[in-house]
Amino acid sequence: MSHGWFVLLDLLGTFAFALSGATASIERRLDLFGVVVVAYVTACGGGIVRDLCLGSLPPAGIAQWRYAAVAGLAAALALGSRALLRHVQHPVLVFDAVGLGFFAVAGAHKAMAMTGNIEASIALGTVSAVGGGVLRDVLLNRVPVILQREVYAMAALLGACIQVVGQSRGWNNALIPWLGSGCCALVRFVSMRRGWALPVAGGPQPD
Amino acid sequence: MSHGWFVLLDLLGTFAFALSGATASIERRLDLFGVVVVAYVTACGGGIVRDLCLGSLPPAGIAQWRYAAVAGLAAALALGSRALLRHVQHPVLVFDAVGLGFFAVAGAHKAMAMTGNIEASIALGTVSAVGGGVLRDVLLNRVPVILQREVYAMAALLGACIQVVGQSRGWNNALIPWLGSGCCALVRFVSMRRGWALPVAGGPQPD
Amino acid sequence: MSHGWFVLLDLLGTFAFALSGATASIERRLDLFGVVVVAYVTACGGGIVRDLCLGSLPPAGIAQWRYAAVAGLAAALALGSRALLRHVQHPVLVFDAVGLGFFAVAGAHKAMAMTGNIEASIALGTVSAVGGGVLRDVLLNRVPVILQREVYAMAALLGACIQVVGQSRGWNNALIPWLGSGCCALVRFVSMRRGWALPVAGGPQPD
Numbered sequence: 142m143s144h145g146w147f148v149l150l151d152l153l154g155t156f157a158f159a160l161s162g163a164t165a166s167i168e169r170r171l172d173l174f175g176v177v178v179v180a181y182v183t184a185c186g187g188g189i190v191r192d193l194c195l196g197s198l199p200p201a202g203i204a205q206w207r208y209a210a211v212a213g214l215a216a217a218l219a220l221g222s223r224a225l226l227r228h229v230q231h232p233v234l235v236f237d238a239v240g241l242g243f244f245a246v247a248g249a250h251k252a253m254a255m256t257g258n259i260e261a262s263i264a265l266g267t268v269s270a271v272g273g274g275v276l277r278d279v280l281l282n283r284v285p286v287i288l289q290r291e292v293y294a295m296a297a298l299l300g301a302c303i304q305v306v307g308q309s310r311g312w313n314n315a316l317i318p319w320l321g322s323g324c325c326a327l328v329r330f331v332s333m334r335r336g337w338a339l340p341v342a343g344g345p346q347p348d
Numbered sequence: 349m350s351h352g353w354f355v356l357l358d359l360l361g362t363f364a365f366a367l368s369g370a371t372a373s374i375e376r377r378l379d380l381f382g383v384v385v386v387a388y389v390t391a392c393g394g395g396i397v398r399d400l401c402l403g404s405l406p407p408a409g410i411a412q413w414r415y416a417a418v419a420g421l422a423a424a425l426a427l428g429s430r431a432l433l434r435h436v437q438h439p440v441l442v443f444d445a446v447g448l449g450f451f452a453v454a455g456a457h458k459a460m461a462m463t464g465n466i467e468a469s470i471a472l473g474t475v476s477a478v479g480g481g482v483l484r485d486v487l488l489n490r491v492p493v494i495l496q497r498e499v500y501a502m503a504a505l506l507g508a509c510i511q512v513v514g515q516s517r518g519w520n521n522a523l524i525p526w527l528g529s530g531c532c533a534l535v536r537f538v539s540m541r542r543g544w545a546l547p548v549a550g551g552p553q554p555d
Numbered sequence: 556m557s558h559g560w561f562v563l564l565d566l567l568g569t570f571a572f573a574l575s576g577a578t579a580s581i582e583r584r585l586d587l588f589g590v591v592v593v594a595y596v597t598a599c600g601g602g603i604v605r606d607l608c609l610g611s612l613p614p615a616g617i618a619q620w621r622y623a624a625v626a627g628l629a630a631a632l633a634l635g636s637r638a639l640l641r642h643v644q645h646p647v648l649v650f651d652a653v654g655l656g657f658f659a660v661a662g663a664h665k666a667m668a669m670t671g672n673i674e675a676s677i678a679l680g681t682v683s684a685v686g687g688g689v690l691r692d693v694l695l696n697r698v699p700v701i702l703q704r705e706v707y708a709m710a711a712l713l714g715a716c717i718q719v720v721g722q723s724r725g726w727n728n729a730l731i732p733w734l735g736s737g738c739c740a741l742v743r744f745v746s747m748r749r750g751w752a753l754p755v756a757g758g759p760q761p762d
Binding site: 400401402403459463465467468471472482486489490491492494495496497501502545546547548 | 580583584585586587588589592593603607610612613614617618619620623693694695696
């Protein structure tokens with residue numbers, strides 16, 4: 142994956158994640174500062190936890206201004222215009238799926254490059270992709286959505302596995318990231334369109 | 349403590365902690381993925397926080413497949429068979445007390461070996477033992493049980509203190525871990541059987 | 556800032572923050588251990604997160620007994636005497652504002668000295684000052700207060716910015732910390748007295 146593609150996908154994913162954080166925090170009636178912080182944590186939290194576990198300090202998410210800038214932009218959009226927000230709703234779901242795949246693969250790649258440890262790299266690739274959403278839900282005082290329904294973390298896990306297996310076996314470096322992130326994004330997107338979900342422990346709610 | 353005992357107690361404790369996480373998350377109606385994740389975080393979260401504070405990276409909990417495997421096994425048991433779960437209920441409480449003592453002592457030992465700092469080692473031993481339960485409760489969106497009632501964290505603190513004091517004074521290396529973890533497990537087990545609890549701030553609930 | 560001032564402001568701030576944690580956890584009816592833990596986390600949590608992000612390990616908050624001692628003292632005061640607590644209420648609000656400014660500036664200074672990275676230092680200065688309060692609210696199972704209302708984090712951000720800008724441009728080392736922490740404490744204190752708040756996303760609550 143060339144540097145240009147890397148930056149583009151990174152910023153698109155950051156934007157989509159930040160928008161989900163900003164939207165959720167507006168629903169919870171946070172103040173302006175709170176909306177920006179939750180947007181930022183949703184976008185960058187997973188990568189920050191990954192970097193803490195890798196000892197790659199200070200974490201990229203707080204050392205580069207562009208992440209905070211993109212989070213601020215997403216917060217401004219979410220705060221500014223509900224009409225515009227409704228217009229971008231569909232592209233944002235696509236960006237979110239693409240960002241999920243990209244973060245899982247980029248996180249797994251960085252972890253493999255720094256540790257060579259397969260288990261840790263799969264775990265940290267998944268955490269890079271879904272950790273921000275977990276922190277968003279903890280800050281908004283609710284059980285993390287990814288633990289309750291939807292095929293979201295499983296898609297990220299799939300992308301991280303493809304990247305780590307490919308990297309450890311020396312497969313084609315130029316193709317593996319595309320394969321991993323593409324499969325993740327596809328599984329996420331199709332499952333979202335079709336309403337796929339994992340079974341809930343204890344069977345359906347009795348009501 | 350020999351390596352064989354170390355691995356055995358480590359896996360027993362991991363299993364008991366993971367089972368408590370899986371059971372609690374089934375009650376909250378998480379999906380299958382959520383149950384496995386919460387089981388894993390309950391079992392390994394304390395050790396991961398300890399390793400982050402020690403700079404022992406990547407944390408053992410994510411770098412070795414056996415922890416994830418034991419957590420998955422515990423989740424499968426909790427999901428699979430309520431009858432079987434009821435049968436193992438009593439042994440699991442014993443394993444949990446034993447695991448508490450073992451994690452407190454092993455965490456304190458690792459922290460002393462890496463930093464030589466007494467305060468940090470007592471704190472990190474306790475965090476190793478109770479941190480996973482705190483993270484479980486944060487993910488399940490409730491106030492951590494250990495902050496509200498029961499003699500649980502105090503028992504872990506006792507075990508960590510015994511280990512740290514013994515280690516810093518050069519007491520018998522073969523005995524100290526058994527003494528520390530034994531005292532912790534005993535205090536935990538007896539207090540559980542007798543319903544001991546710390547006083548609640550502000551006195552009894554007026555109702 | 557001389558070493559004597561540094562220690563004095565550090566302990567005053569720690570005490571005020573710990574008192575806010577102890578008071579909030581008594582309201583939530585935690586047990587004695589829970590009150591001490593939440594007091595300690597409120598006082599030291601922000602600095603611990605900062606030190607994790609800087610790789611300054613083990614974090615100062617767990618490596619020095621004085622922080623735990625001050626937190627224990629604050630918890631004892633909050634638990635012991637409501638009459639005394641009411642008497643110190645006003646000084647404590649001043650200490651809290653002063654502590655906010657001091658933590659923001661001290662955290663930003665440490666981050667600049669260790670990384671030289673402007674973005675990271677502003678972020679970590681702010682986290683040093685407000686991170687403990689966020690962790691307190693997460694443990695007490697509520698949406699963090701600083702995300703919802705009041706000019707609190709913005710004041711810390713201001714203090715951290717002044718310190719980082721001054722330090723990176725080589726301004727007078729003896730004056731910058733006083734200027735940064737003074738501005739932060741002043742903004743916090745005035746906004747508290749006047750009831751200033753940031754606008755809430757979505758406009759006023761319809762009720």
